[in-house]
Amino acid sequence: MANRGEIACRILRACSEAGHPTVAICASNDASSLFTELADEVVQLEGDTIATTYLDQEQIINAALQTGATAIHPGFGFLSERAEFARAVSQAGLVWIGPSPDAIDNMGDKMTARQTMRTAGVPVIPGEEVEEADEALSLAALKAASQRVGYPLLLKASSGGGGKGMRAVHDPADFEQAAAGARREAVAAFGDGRIYIERLLAGSKHVEIQILADQHGRTVHLGERECSVQRRHQKVFEEAPGPTMTPALREAMGQAAVAAAKAVDYVGAGTVEFLLAPTGEFFFLEMNTRIQVEHPVTELVTGVDIVREQLRIAQGEPMSCGELLIRGHAIEVRLYAEDAANGFLPSIGPLAVFRPPEGPGIRLDTGVREGDEVTPNYDPMLAKLIVWAPSREEALQKMRRALDEFVVLGTTTNIRFLRELCDAPAVISGQTTTTTIDDLWPNGWSPQHTQAHEDASLLVAAAAETLGLHRRSQFSGTSSDEAAPSPFNTLQRRYP
Amino acid sequence: MQHMFSGKEGEVEVTLSKEGEAFVLEGHRTEMMRDGRMRVSFSDGTSHLAHVAKVGDVWWVHLNGQTFRWERIEPGSASNTNDGGLVAPMPGKVLEVLVSVGQEVEAGEALMVLEAMKMEHRIVATTDGVVSALHFNAGDQVVQGAALLELEESN
Numbered sequence: 001m002a003n004r005g006e007i008a009c010r011i012l013r014a015c016s017e018a019g020h021p022t023v024a025i026c027a028s029n030d031a032s033s034l035f036t037e038l039a040d041e042v043v044q045l046e047g048d049t050i051a052t053t054y055l056d057q058e059q060i061i062n063a064a065l066q067t068g069a070t071a072i073h074p075g076f077g078f079l080s081e082r083a084e085f086a087r088a089v090s091q092a093g094l095v096w097i098g099p100s101p102d103a104i105d106n107m108g109d110k111m112t113a114r115q116t117m118r119t120a121g122v123p124v125i126p127g128e129e130v131e132e133a134d135e136a137l138s139l140a141a142l143k144a145a146s147q148r149v150g151y152p153l154l155l156k157a158s159s160g161g162g163g164k165g166m167r168a169v170h171d172p173a174d175f176e177q178a179a180a181g182a183r184r185e186a187v188a189a190f191g192d193g194r195i196y197i198e199r200l201l202a203g204s205k206h207v208e209i210q211i212l213a214d215q216h217g218r219t220v221h222l223g224e225r226e227c228s229v230q231r232r233h234q235k236v237f238e239e240a241p242g243p244t245m246t247p248a249l250r251e252a253m254g255q256a257a258v259a260a261a262k263a264v265d266y267v268g269a270g271t272v273e274f275l276l277a278p279t280g281e282f283f284f285l286e287m288n289t290r291i292q293v294e295h296p297v298t299e300l301v302t303g304v305d306i307v308r309e310q311l312r313i314a315q316g317e318p319m320s321c322g323e324l325l326i327r328g329h330a331i332e333v334r335l336y337a338e339d340a341a342n343g344f345l346p347s348i349g350p351l352a353v354f355r356p357p358e359g360p361g362i363r364l365d366t367g368v369r370e371g372d373e374v375t376p377n378y379d380p381m382l383a384k385l386i387v388w389a390p391s392r393e394e395a396l397q398k399m400r401r402a403l404d405e406f407v408v409l410g411t412t413t414n415i416r417f418l419r420e421l422c423d424a425p426a427v428i429s430g431q432t433t434t435t436t437i438d439d440l441w442p443n444g445w446s447p448q449h450t451q452a453h454e455d456a457s458l459l460v461a462a463a464a465e466t467l468g469l470h471r472r473s474q475f476s477g478t479s480s481d482e483a484a485p486s487p488f489n490t491l492q493r494r495y496p
Numbered sequence: 497m498q499h500m501f502s503g504k505e506g507e508v509e510v511t512l513s514k515e516g517e518a519f520v521l522e523g524h525r526t527e528m529m530r531d532g533r534m535r536v537s538f539s540d541g542t543s544h545l546a547h548v549a550k551v552g553d554v555w556w557v558h559l560n561g562q563t564f565r566w567e568r569i570e571p572g573s574a575s576n577t578n579d580g581g582l583v584a585p586m587p588g589k590v591l592e593v594l595v596s597v598g599q600e601v602e603a604g605e606a607l608m609v610l611e612a613m614k615m616e617h618r619i620v621a622t623t624d625g626v627v628s629a630l631h632f633n634a635g636d637q638v639v640q641g642a643a644l645l646e647l648e649e650s651n
Contacts (some may be wrong), residue, residue: 458501
């Protein structure tokens with residue numbers, strides 16, 4: 001398992017269900033993280049940066065060979081979309097759980113992908129690619145291209161992803177600063193400063209199609225996910241099926257996604273992202289050649305275990321899923337350790353209390369538990385909360401209830417932000433677009449607390465201080481034994 | 497029972513009264529439960545369970561889907577108000593210093609670019625003023641809360 005955190009937990013559990021023994025790798029600061037408990041064996045990597053641990057290809061392959069592992073699952077992020085890693089894994093005699101290195105190369109470079117899709121007849125967003133590597137020359141070429149593409153526009157890193165190296169530009173006066181910033185971020189994050197320009201299609205939805213392809217020539221799509229609701233170009237609210245989707249549009253987008261996958265001889269699980277314009281036209285955005293963060297919503301509405309299918313496909317077996325059948329509605333929200341009231345800045349601290357909601361139709365994918373420390377070392381996503389219900393309206397109701405029940409103390413999270421998002425008219429009606437969050441809170445979000453709640457919370461804090469609740473245990477509220485004095489003297493305790 | 501707390505809106509002094517096992521404030525009541533949670537009865541008759549935890553000096557309270565932070569101020573301690581210094585919102589690295597000492601800046605003007613969690617963050621002037629000191633150079637690592645530079649407010 002060449003990954004960490006939440007996705008490592010998801011995949012290690014799937015392997016365990018399938019009867020495959022597992023090996024986790026971890027950096028020293030992850031030695032007691034949840035995912036290491038879910039593996040049969042753990043190899044601690046040497047090194048104290050991400051580059052010398054989770055991105056150290058040689059060390060990871062050596063760990064696999066030393067432990068007798070036969071396959072490597074890259075998860076998402078880190079090395080998952082590095083073709084040279086996929087190649088090195090195969091050359092070491094190990095199975096790569098993912099598409100071929102050539103397919104990764106072809107789709108991983110966003111500029112090459114746009115050209116491949118044009119050739120395959122898949123519509124791409126109007127825009128221009130700039131291949132120039134030299135900084136001054138590329139900035140000049142981008143500036144010239146920007147005038148042909150027109151405003152507003154988006155600058156994107158050719159090696160980009162996750163909103164890094166991406167800038168929206170509305171005013172030509174801001175172009176140079178934005179291009180330099182995008183380039184700098186791209187160089188820092190990917191070691192590749194090449195940038196391309198896309199027309200910014202206002203009022204569009206982000207709709208993506210999950211595809212699966214096995215080594216027996218079968219390529220299918222599992223329907224769409226809508227992930228329009230984003231902050232800083234990162235998704236926070238995802239659902240399936242799309243609230244405004246029609247069977248005809250699903251079929252057309254599904255066929256385009258299958259054509260995109262076939263154009264690069266794709267094998268495994270992948271996602272073809274589209275922008276759906278208000279006109280009903282859709283355009284290829286990019287293909288993610290790996291498992292996606294939001295895959296659970298598709299799993300809940302189709303009944304397909306995408307990670308288990310990945311394992312089957314990598315073993316050379318035909319995929320097990322049958323005809324596409326979509327049932328009910330699923331919504332996922334991403335819980336981040338971040339201050340939504342302060343520009344979504346990442347936050348750190350202890351998870352003094354971490355109590356996820358429970359009940360039917362609720363799934364939690366997380367890599368943390370109570371008592372863990374949120375550090376600046378890794379991505380601030382704490383958990384994915386996913387709900388399923390027979391209808392979209394009921395799914396939203398369930399999500400509101402679940403978010404109200406979710407208690408995280410000690411670290412600032414976006415839980416309240418997500419909860420208020422569920423009440424936004426655009427979210428209720430399903431008329432969400434990629435600018436929904438900015439439209440809802442143009443001057444930034446701040447929580448809607450009533451005076452009664454402010455006062456009562458102050459009362460609770462003052463009462464807890466008076467009672468000395470913090471002296472009972474380091475994190476009060478977690479240890480019922482200490483809070484309730486027993487009339488008996490327990491001398492020895494035996495647990496079955 | 498008097499306590500001083502600092503919240504979003506500034507400092508607040510609380511005087512609790514006690515009725516039996518319950519504490520009372522502004523008509524709201526709370527009582528501790530066996531497991532360390534607090535039962536809160538609002539003045540309008542509704543009732544909710546609160547989770548509480550103290551981390552450092554801060555009490556975190558989760559009540560009816562909302563989370564509040566109240567920092568306790570020890571009696572007699574000086575209040576820690578911000579003196580115009582601009583601090584790092586999180587640990588990271590200084591990518592770029594956009595101003596120099598003595599430079600006049602306007603509120604909202606970018607002063608420094610920080611990189612943290614692989615994202616760039618801009619430190620902007622909170623008021624019009626003059627940069628009176630720079631504490632870091634490009635490439636320096638900063639810890640959370642580190643004073644990055646000083647800004648003298650212009651009148």
